[in-house]
Amino acid sequence: MHSIRYQQLEHHFYVFAVREHDRWLGWEEVQFYAAMLDLPTVPQIEIESTPGNQALFEQKIMNIVTTAGAFEPVDTATGKPCTLEGMVSRNADGFYIDAFAHNVFKWVRKGHVKTNEHWTRNWKRARLKHEGGNYVDFNNQ
Secondary structure, three states: OOOEEEOOOOOOOOEOOOEEOOEEOOHHHHHHHHHHOOOOEOOOOOOOOOOOOHHHHHHHHHHHOOOOOOOOEEEOOOOOEOOOOEEEEEOOOOEEHHHHHHOEEEEEOOOOOOOOOOOOOOOOOOOOOOOOOOOOOHHHO
16 A cells, blocks of 8 residues: 555656766756657756755755645555655756766655555556546546
């Protein structure tokens, strides 16, 4: 069982990166290729220059992740709104694959997984924001 359900998904996939051979493209290039292919990109929270103060940057991240974000997450156990599951931050410039660890970080909320079973065991397709109608049975997804 998923621990979080998103209520405002418009697509099943959001482009977050494009790799060309041994280089990850810069964010502007990612947006360009995604638009060219008519694919959505992940929600962009903010672009900022390299942080000068680690403590202030960490506090800023902690403030961001206490929000619900763009997809309105709901705790599947309680049915109540919850905060972001996590976020990924990356260097907006392009970089080579061997420098990945120095250009990308991921933060995941402690306790967002509330099951012992791996998500692939009971995976269900996420319902999209504009789905519905008489011919859709959401109980048998």
